[in-house]
Amino acid sequence: MEDSIVNILANDNYIIVNRSLIKELGLKETIILGELASEYNYYKKTNSLDADGYFYSTIDNIEENTSLSSYEQKKCLDNLSKRGIIDVILKGIPAKRHIKINMLQVINLITKDLETSFQKNKKLDCEKIDTNSNNINNNKNSNKEIYKERFKKPTLEEVKEYCEERNNGIDAEMFINFYESKGWMVGKNKMKDWKACVRTWEKSRNTKVVYQEKPLPDWFGKEMQTQGVTKLEEEEMESILESFGGQ
Numbered sequence: 001m002e003d004s005i006v007n008i009l010a011n012d013n014y015i016i017v018n019r020s021l022i023k024e025l026g027l028k029e030t031i032i033l034g035e036l037a038s039e040y041n042y043y044k045k046t047n048s049l050d051a052d053g054y055f056y057s058t059i060d061n062i063e064e065n066t067s068l069s070s071y072e073q074k075k076c077l078d079n080l081s082k083r084g085i086i087d088v089i090l091k092g093i094p095a096k097r098h099i100k101i102n103m104l105q106v107i108n109l110i111t112k113d114l115e116t117s118f119q120k121n122k123k124l125d126c127e128k129i130d131t132n133s134n135n136i137n138n139n140k141n142s143n144k145e146i147y148k149e150r151f152k153k154p155t156l157e158e159v160k161e162y163c164e165e166r167n168n169g170i171d172a173e174m175f176i177n178f179y180e181s182k183g184w185m186v187g188k189n190k191m192k193d194w195k196a197c198v199r200t201w202e203k204s205r206n207t208k209v210v211y212q213e214k215p216l217p218d219w220f221g222k223e224m225q226t227q228g229v230t231k232l233e234e235e236e237m238e239s240i241l242e243s244f245g246g247q
Contacts, residue, residue: 002103032076054098168202
């Protein structure tokens with residue numbers, strides 16, 4: 001894991017900067033850190049790191065590879081040291097500057113930005129899902145509205161006017177009560193055209209030549225949408241309506 005991080009930061013022949021680290025540390029600090037990672041790679045390959053992971057780094061070498069002056073280097077190294085990204089010590093005789101990169105701190109900075117990016121992407125994905133869900137719901141609602149526009153329950157006056165126009169003798173009030181009790185269903189399907197139902201009643205009524213003469217029960221004129229009619233009574237009413245030609 002540590003080697004992978006170092007390889008990401010290393011800048012052999014090019015100055016490679018990590019965007020996440022620029023946000024956290026600053027541009028020059030990130031350039032210095034990349035150069036230090038290159039030096040770390042070199043010393044590791046030549047087995048020149050000390051037991052604690054420190055390596056020798058000169059001001060001239062960093063200036064040659066980054067064009068940053070000694071003053072800029074010192075300022076950047078101080079900032080990196082304060083953030084716990086590197087440790088700087090003097091070792092040997094004569095004393096020379098040695099630097100150690102604290103890989104765990106670098107990993108924490110990089111993964112912190114990755115987690116933030118992941119959270120942003122996840123939020124965007126959730127927003128897309130919500131948008132799609134809203135579109136689906138809107139489509140469903142639109143379909144319901146279209147259906148409502150297709151069928152509108154007739155008023156008593158509309159049925160009366162239509163029956164009078166056709167001179168079919170159908171009781172408009174009975175027609176309304178009958179289908180109101182069934183939720184305006186025709187069999188198992190929702191009614192689409194109430195005028196077509198009137199014509200069906202009309203046709204059924206006209207094809208009945210012989211009518212059965214039998215007394216109507218007390219409940220025949222009841223409002224069927226009330227709870228006063230039992231299932232048995234409703235079935236009997238339907239049978240009577242059929243025998244009277246749909247009246």
